[in-house]
Amino acid sequence: MKKVLLFVVLGIVASALMVSCSKGPSDTSDSKSQPDDGKTVEGPRVAYSSVGDPNPWFLAFSAELEKEAEKRGFNFRVTHAQAKVEKQIADVEDIVVQKPDYLVLGPVETKGSADALRIAKKAGVPVIVVNRDIDGIAGEDFVTKIYSDFEWIGEKMCELVHDAFPADAKEIKVVELHGTAGGGNTIGMQKGLRKKMEAYPNMKIVSSQPGNFDRATAMKAMENIIQSGVEFDAVVGHFDEESIGAIQALKADGKKTGSNPAEGEIIVVGNGGTKDGLKAVKAGLYHNIVSVTPYYAGQVFDAIEAHAKGEELPEYIRVDDIVINKENIDEHMASGF
Amino acid sequence: MTSQLANEDYLLKMKGISKSFPGVKALQQVDFCVKPGEAHALMGENGAGKSTLVKVLTGIHQRDNGEIVFDGNSISPANAAQAQHAGISTIYQELNLIPDLSVAENVFIGREPRKMGFIDWKTVETLAKDILDKMGLEDVDVGEPFTRQSVAVQQMVAIARAVSISARLLVMDEPTSSLSEKEVGILFDVIRALKKKNMSVIFISHKLDEVFEICDRATILRDGRLVGEYPMQDLTKLKMISLMIGRDAESVLERKREAADGLGDRQAVMAATGLSRGRKTREVSIDVKTGEILGVAGLLGSGRTELARIVFGDHKQESGQIKVNDKPVSMKSPGDAIRLGFGFCSEDRKEEGIFPNMSVMDNMTMAILPKLSKAGVLSQKAQREVAETYISKMRIATSGPDQLIKELSGGNQQKVLLARWLCKNPVLMILDEPTRGIDVGGKSEIESIITDLADKGVAILMISSELEELIRSCDRIAVLSEGKKVGELNAKEISEDGIMHMMAHGHDAREDVHDE
Amino acid sequence: MTSKPDAPAVETGMLKPIKATEVFRKYESMFFFVVLIILNAFITPEFLExxxxxxTLVQVFPVMMVALGMTMVISSGGIDISVGSIMAISGATxxxxxxxxxxxxxxxxxxxxxxxxxxxxAACMCGFLNGxxxxxxxxxxxxVTLVVMIAGRGLAQIILGELSTSLxxxxxxxxxxLRIGGVIPVQMLIVVVIVAAMIFVVKKTNFAxxxxxxxxxxxxARLVGINTVWVTVGVYTLCGLLCSIAGNMEAARISVVNVGSLGLLVELDAxxxxxxxxTAFSGGKARIMGTVFGAIVVQLVTIIVNMNNIPDKYSLLFKAVIVIIALWTQRKK
Incomplete structure (x- = not known):
């Protein structure tokens, strides 16, 4: 009797573990099935080691890569590191054993993930770095880096906040809800925001708190900022989730957000392009979004094909982003991730 | 109190010692004096304050009031080490020596003779051997690990250690509890030798024979107060018991329940036939009638407790049947038995009886919560009424219904546990060793509660290792041996010899046929 | 300590010497509460507002709900570390x-x-299963609850069909x-109702x-006829119920159900x-108001840290110290 139960319990654990691992942050097809099933594509083999953070952006990016691979006849597989460096290193160790033609690496950490470059180099697998920056030398440790220009995004967010106020505004006080400390994107946006601010002497950051790309964290941070009595006119979120957390907290406190500072509305500007972010822009609560598009799989495969042909590649390939506002929201509504 | 020898030299003089714990005055103005070279008995029931007094003396507890003069100096030991340093050593039941070291090492541990900074093992062993020889323990190999020795030898080693650190006063708390008769003899020889060397011994024991054999004087405590100090020759055993319990001893020890007449005609409240479960219970048939006390006798491991657990529904029988008022019943849990009007007091009060951190009131009413509540909401007023009623009815010594039960003495805890069932008006009480670990006075009180209950018509199934207790209280005694019932004695036949014979020989003494 | 068959009334009415440590044990959470309030009043701007x-009350809400359930579980001598996953399952459903x-x-x-x-x-069923x-x-x-904690997140994801669903x-x-009358957060009202209900349960019912x-x-307990199986099942189910209130209200407040983060690590704070x-970890009396203040103390630590720009890792250390002190004073003599 007890043994039977023990097996039942073990069964539950095992299946749960399998679910949480294999499902991972993806409801696209299972990672392994692609190369192994009957319709295996004969083309060059590309493996993608994803950050695998439970964040919709990574799901969208990974799905996009997979679609593009199929279109171009590549044999593609993906692993999810669940935002853990150790898992990413282990993933890459597994990947290089199968000797793929290319490794696409989305680094979990700038420093920690650099180990993956060494492993790939030793195995002779060329690496394309995507999503974020990594420590290493282009042309030596990896082929090229492809991702959004986060410094530009930071500058753009600064500019959008500035432009939302009348030109003669005496002072624009900004709250920043920043991303996970140490991440390449966080660093870039913080740098851009501050750099641009030098050009606008009437702007200043009154509080900068971690939102960790997470709605609940950002919401708590915003509530505490409101409570601490700091006065502010605008909020800059490093990601839509943070902006929405801020909007929610402001709303609960009876404050309005929107695009009209003259009526006491707080200007919220952020980086992203999630479904919820777009909805909030449409609802008029979220002033502007600077996109951080996950839809650049084309550029990644262009780079792979070019490298395969022996072409020279720049060490950084910029992914272009756009500003989404009330005027163009309808045409971007479908692109939400 | 015989303190006319005020100017005589005492080794130890404790004067006006008081000590309180939360809710309890453990010692009140107790005087206690020990002369050099005497064995002095410290007597009293459990909870009379003996251990507290000893603990105050040896620095484990700090006194609230009073003075301790030892060897002419006023001392206040803050811990056992300080007391030992002053010359007071304690030999506990559980020895506090180190089992894996050798006998010799244990004698000298912490103060080994050294040569050029290294322990001089040869001298250690020679000296240890010397000391043990003097105590009549020539056979002991001092190089052997301590654990290999018998408890008696271990105890001697502890004494040897105390002697070798030139203790003046030895405290022995129940030193003979795990010794054989022969070993007790050796111990007493050692004590006599110590006395000759002018060492004093405080001797605490429940065994009156031993006290009378070895001690010179006795101090008797009761309820934390001093009763008196007596030379042994002025005391008899009976007198000592009377002083300890504060009441005429004859009435306590010699009361015997008058056999109720005509019990045989009454209907059995509970009748079990052919109960079996594993090896511990084999084909046992018993029945208990209204107002009857059925004793269950048997050695440890004879299946007494297991039988009680089956009857109470805690264990399920593998075969056999239980009938209550002539109707077959099936019990899956104690809850079912309780619904039938059964009550049960376990032999292990601490592990299976009390809820230590709950109040007397909660402990008492736990089985009747539904009665005291409406729609699951408990009436504290009703709960308190029940508790107060039984506290006064059963004369439970407690500061009130809200006192935690763990703060009560064993006897009072047992009364609360009995009250737990009495307030439910049970039809059958199953009592497993109801007086275990309870002092003489408490025992007699609990016995009288049990007989009163039976007189009121409650059927009682009582298990006890103490034959005297069974003989005093029971109307009928069933004897178990190795899981089987080997016989039954009715009121007229009950005698210690009869029961012992059955237990020992596994069958009915009166006839050579037994029912299986 | 004493046995006084002859004089049952002697001790009655005797004054109990009250020890400072016992008082501290009883009102420990209040002590921390007052200390943190005073500390905060000095170092945190706008604190007394x-x-x-x-x-504080809105942010502490999920921890407080879960902690109330945990109080009953711990009172029964158990522990439930699956509470966070149960919150996620409930929110996902x-x-x-x-x-x-x-x-x-x-x-x-x-x-x-x-x-x-x-x-x-769904949450009640998880609690029932635990029980x-x-x-x-x-x-x-x-x-058991470790298994449910691990399996629960997977199950929540299966139920939700995706990682997160926006509300x-x-x-x-x-x-x-919602703020009632524009002032009082709805969470505050729920806290008052639930705490009152729990106090009633603990003080007045046979169940408690x-x-x-x-x-x-x-x-x-078994030998006085208490049905230990069903009482235990009841305790864990009650804990599940309180987890569901925590999970759903928190999801509603942050307007998203994320199976990865909803209720994550709440068991530690609870x-x-x-x-x-x-409430003693060895089981025994459930102290509801103690837990209420305990939860607020945990939250006050977080607030000190958040509102004074101290890195979050220090709040974890600070909490650890408080828990150690709390358990140290609880230890058996």
């Missing part, structure tokens, strides 16, 4: 039915009330940030007495709150 109180629907079953999204009812029921495995199958509580701009999310009895001495609140 209505808004801070409001923030509600969100799936309310926002997404189940297309494979042809089920359109349903109204808030039935969706919530199912969310609550059955612990009491009936006699598996250690820590093992933005739904009336459920509006309810989560039985829970305490089981926590104090399980064997003895256990800390119970420890500070003075």
């Amino acid at each position: 209505w808004g801070t109180l409001r923030n 509600t969100a799936r039915l309310y926002v997404t629907g189940v297309s494979s079953l042809g089920l359109e999204p349903v109204g808030l009330a039935p969706a919530l009812a199912c969310g609550v029921a 059955i495995l612990i009491a009936k199958c006699k598996i250690q509580p820590i093992i 933005l701009f739904t009336s459920f999310a509006d309810f989560g940030s 007495k039985r829970v305490e009895a089981i926590g104090d001495n399980r064997r003895a 256990i800390a709150a119970v420890a500070i609140g003075g």
Whole structure:
């Protein structure tokens, strides 16, 4: 009797573990099935080691890569590191054993993930770095880096906040809800925001708190900022989730957000392009979004094909982003991730 | 109190010692004096304050009031080490020596003779051997690990250690509890030798024979107060018991329940036939009638407790049947038995009886919560009424219904546990060793509660290792041996010899046929 | 200590010497509470304001709900570390039915009330399962709830069908940030109601007495006829119910159900709150108000850290120190 139960319990654990691992942050097809099933594509083999953070952006990016691979006849597989460096290193160790033609690496950490470059180099697998920056030398440790220009995004967010106020505004006080400390994107946006601010002497950051790309964290941070009595006119979120957390907290406190500072509305500007972010822009609560598009799989495969042909590649390939506002929201509504 | 020898030299003089714990005055103005070279008995029931007094003396507890003069100096030991340093050593039941070291090492541990900074093992062993020889323990190999020795030898080693650190006063708390008769003899020889060397011994024991054999004087405590100090020759055993319990001893020890007449005609409240479960219970048939006390006798491991657990529904029988008022019943849990009007007091009060951190009131009413509540909401007023009623009815010594039960003495805890069932008006009480670990006075009180209950018509199934207790209280005694019932004695036949014979020989003494 | 067959009344009415340590043990959570209030009043700007109180209570809400359930579980001598996963399962069930629907079953999204009812029921079932495995199958509580904690997140994801579902701009999310009369957050009202109910349960019901009895001495509890299996199942189910309130209200407040983060690590704060609140980990009396203040103490630590720009890692250290002090004073003499 007890043994039977023990097996039942073990069964539950095992299946749960399998679910949480294999499902991972993806409801696209299972990672392994692609190369192994009957319709295996004969083309060059590309493996993608994803950050695998439970964040919709990574799901969208990974799905996009997979679609593009199929279109171009590549044999593609993906692993999810669940935002853990150790898992990413282990993933890459597994990947290089199968000797793929290319490794696409989305680094979990700038420093920690650099180990993956060494492993790939030793195995002779060329690496394309995507999503974020990594420590290493282009042309030596990896082929090229492809991702959004986060410094530009930071500058753009600064500019959008500035432009939302009348030109003669005496002072624009900004709250920043920043991303996970140490991440390449966080660093870039913080740098851009501050750099641009030098050009606008009437702007200043009154509080900068971690939102960790997470709605609940950002919401708590915003509530505490409101409570601490700091006065502010605008909020800059490093990601839509943070902006929405801020909007929610402001709303609960009876404050309005929107695009009209003259009526006491707080200007919220952020980086992203999630479904919820777009909805909030449409609802008029979220002033502007600077996109951080996950839809650049084309550029990644262009780079792979070019490298395969022996072409020279720049060490950084910029992914272009756009500003989404009330005027163009309808045409971007479908692109939400 | 015989303190006319005020100017005589005492080794130890404790004067006006008081000590309180939360809710309890453990010692009140107790005087206690020990002369050099005497064995002095410290007597009293459990909870009379003996251990507290000893603990105050040896620095484990700090006194609230009073003075301790030892060897002419006023001392206040803050811990056992300080007391030992002053010359007071304690030999506990559980020895506090180190089992894996050798006998010799244990004698000298912490103060080994050294040569050029290294322990001089040869001298250690020679000296240890010397000391043990003097105590009549020539056979002991001092190089052997301590654990290999018998408890008696271990105890001697502890004494040897105390002697070798030139203790003046030895405290022995129940030193003979795990010794054989022969070993007790050796111990007493050692004590006599110590006395000759002018060492004093405080001797605490429940065994009156031993006290009378070895001690010179006795101090008797009761309820934390001093009763008196007596030379042994002025005391008899009976007198000592009377002083300890504060009441005429004859009435306590010699009361015997008058056999109720005509019990045989009454209907059995509970009748079990052919109960079996594993090896511990084999084909046992018993029945208990209204107002009857059925004793269950048997050695440890004879299946007494297991039988009680089956009857109470805690264990399920593998075969056999239980009938209550002539109707077959099936019990899956104690809850079912309780619904039938059964009550049960376990032999292990601490592990299976009390809820230590709950109040007397909660402990008492736990089985009747539904009665005291409406729609699951408990009436504290009703709960308190029940508790107060039984506290006064059963004369439970407690500061009130809200006192935690763990703060009560064993006897009072047992009364609360009995009250737990009495307030439910049970039809059958199953009592497993109801007086275990309870002092003489408490025992007699609990016995009288049990007989009163039976007189009121409650059927009682009582298990006890103490034959005297069974003989005093029971109307009928069933004897178990190795899981089987080997016989039954009715009121007229009950005698210690009869029961012992059955237990020992596994069958009915009166006839050579037994029912299986 | 004493046995006085002759004089039962002697001790009655005797004054108990009260020890400072005992007082501290009893009111430990209040002590930390007062210390933190005073500390905060000095170092945290705008601390003594209505808004801070409001923030504190709103933010502490999920921890407090879970901690109340945990108090009962710990009172029964058990522990439940699956609370965070149960919050996620409950939130996922509600969100799936309310926002997404189940297309494979042809089920359109349903109204808030039935969706919530199912969310609550799912959490209760998890608690029920915990209770059955612990009491009936006699598996250690820590093992059972560890299994449910791990399996629970997977199950929540299966139920939700995706990693996170947004509740933005739904009336459920509006309810989560509702302020009654524009002032009092709805969470505060729920706290008052639930705490009152829990105090009533603990002080007045047979159920709580039985829970305490089981926590104090399980064997003895069985032998006085307490149905230990069903009382234990009841305790864990009650804990599940409170988790569902925590999970759904938190999801509504932040307007998203994320199976990865909803209720993550809440068990640690909840256990800390119970420890500070003075409910013994060996089982026994449940101290509801202790837990309430314990939860607020845990939150005050977070607030000090957040509002004074101290890195979050220090708040974890600070909490650890408080829990150690709390458990140290609880230890057996």
